[in-house]
Every structure is written in C-alpha cells, then in structure tokens.
Amino acid sequence: MSESDSNEKLRVEFNRWAESGWGEGMEEDHLPITLPVLDLMQLLPDDNVLDMGCGAGWLARLLSERVPEGRVVGMDISDEMVRRARRNYVAFDNTMFVIGGADEIPWDANFFTRAISVESAYYWPDPARALREILRVLREGGSAWVLINYYRDNPHCHQWAEQFATPAHLLSAEEWAAMFRDAGFTNVAHRRIADPTPVPESYTGRWFRDAAQLRAFREAGALLVRGTK
Numbered sequence: 371m372s373e374s375d376s377n378e379k380l381r382v383e384f385n386r387w388a389e390s391g392w393g394e395g396m397e398e399d400h401l402p403i404t405l406p407v408l409d410l411m412q413l414l415p416d417d418n419v420l421d422m423g424c425g426a427g428w429l430a431r432l433l434s435e436r437v438p439e440g441r442v443v444g445m446d447i448s449d450e451m452v453r454r455a456r457r458n459y460v461a462f463d464n465t466m467f468v469i470g471g472a473d474e475i476p477w478d479a480n481f482f483t484r485a486i487s488v489e490s491a492y493y494w495p496d497p498a499r500a501l502r503e504i505l506r507v508l509r510e511g512g513s514a515w516v517l518i519n520y521y522r523d524n525p526h527c528h529q530w531a532e533q534f535a536t537p538a539h540l541l542s543a544e545e546w547a548a549m550f551r552d553a554g555f556t557n558v559a560h561r562r563i564a565d566p567t568p569v570p571e572s573y574t575g576r577w578f579r580d581a582a583q584l585r586a587f588r589e590a591g592a593l594l595v596r597g598t599k
C-alpha cells in the first residue's frame with residue numbers, strides 16, 4: 371500500500387472513531403497513564419509542545435494549562451478529530467489544532483521544545499520516518515515522549531491485532547528505542563507506566579478476554595519511549 375493510501379485509510383478509520391464519540395471517550399482510558407508522563411516531561415511554562423495524534427484534544431487542554439507562556443499544537447491525521455478538538459477547546463488561546471500526519475509534519479523545523487504522543491505511534495505507516503520528522507521540528511535540547519499500549523513485550527494486547535481496521539506495528543521496547551536512536555535522538559530510554567485504575571469484577575468489552583486479562587494488561591503497563599535532540 372502506498373503511503374498516501376495508508377494515510378487515507380487512517381483518516382477514514384479515525385473519522386469513524388471521532389463520529390462515534392470515541393475521541394472524547396479516550397480521555398478516561400488514557401489519562402491514568404498520561405499523567406505520570408506529564409510529570410516526567412518536567413514542562414516549563416514557556417515550552418512549545420506538539421501532541422502528535424491528539425484525537426479530540428483532551429491532552430492538549432492539559433498541556434495548555436501547564437505551559438501558559440508557550441504554545442500547544444495538537445496534530446492529527448483525522449480531520450474529524452481535529453474538528454472536534456477545535457470545537458471542544460476553542461477557549462484555550464495558546465492552543466491550536468492542525469490536520470497533519472506524523473510522516474510529514476506541516477510545521478517549521480526547530481520550533482517545539484517537547485513532543486508527546488499517546489496511543490498513536492503504532493498506527494503510523496512509517497514510524498521511523500515519523501520519528502525523523504519529530505526530531506526535525508524539535509529544537510536542540512528538546513525531547514520526544516511516545517506512550518503506547520500496543521507493544522510486543524506486553525502479551526495481553528496482542529489480540530488487538532484482530533480488531534484493528536488499519537495495519538499496526540507490534541514492536542518491542544528495544545525495537546522502538548533503536549528506531550529513536552536511528553532517527554538521531556540521544557539519551558534514549560524506555561520504561562513501563564502501569565495503570566493503577568481498579569479493574570471491575572467482570573469485563574464485557576471487546577479488547578480483553580476477561581477481567582483477569584485486563585488486570586494483567588494494566589499491571590504490565592504502557593510503554594514509554596523518550597529521546598532528546
């Protein structure tokens with residue numbers, strides 16, 4: 371599949387998610403693993419932050435409160451996610467939302483001091499190219515923080531592959547870290563971010579076999595990979 375075909379498939383699929391209201395709904399699921407990352411990022415009031423794959427914009431809202439003298443740019447390949455993010459967070463005047471794909475970021479080089487991406491990177495058609503793009507738009511000394519729940523070292527997410535409507539990369543922590551280094555990042559490191567959310571006694575959703583698997587998934591935690599320019 372060509373890159374433009376892959377991007378079009380992603381756009382259509384995530385527009386469908388947005389129209390189903392799932393963009394806003396993801397805040398509840400992703401907030402417990404994202405808050406510890408915001409602490410690790412040690413944001414400064416005047417940071418310029420990129421949120422790649424921003425969905426309906428809830429994280430950009432949190433970021434904008436933490437960088438009152440800086441700028442927040444939420445970017446997403448789904449125009450419907452971006453439309454909703456703009457509608458949801460119109461009042462935040464240091465924040466804007468832009469339609470764009472990670473593999474060709476529509477932004478000048480050396481602008482951002484931090485980049486974050488939550489639960490998006492495994493969908494990127496060419497993650498190595500996307501990381502090079504993130505490096506390009508980061509300023510010297512800036513850092514990138516990629517958080518994902520779908521990765522090889524956590525066996526309790528592998529069954530998601532059957533549910534995805536678009537291709538997704540199931541890579542190990544070491545493979546992601548190597549990709550960061552190959553892109554040109556330094557100080558590359560990875561760690562797990564456990565999800566402390568209590569698990570109900572029974573589980574009827576479609577992503578996990580049962581409550582026990584959901585518990586094991588949350589204990590294993592999300593994968594955080596970071597690197598510096």
Ligand SMILES: C[S@@+](CC[C@H](N)C(=O)[O-])C[C@H]1O[C@@H](n2cnc3c(N)ncnc32)[C@H](O)[C@@H]1O
Nearest residue numbers: 384396423424425446447448471472488490493
């Ligand atoms: C699972 S959602 C997560 C959204 C948001 N980060 C959150 O946590 O609520 C994945 C998001 O990544 C976006 N996405 C997927 N591939 C992308 C790409 N190549 N470039 C930019 N965004 C992409 C999707 O449109 C979708 O909004």
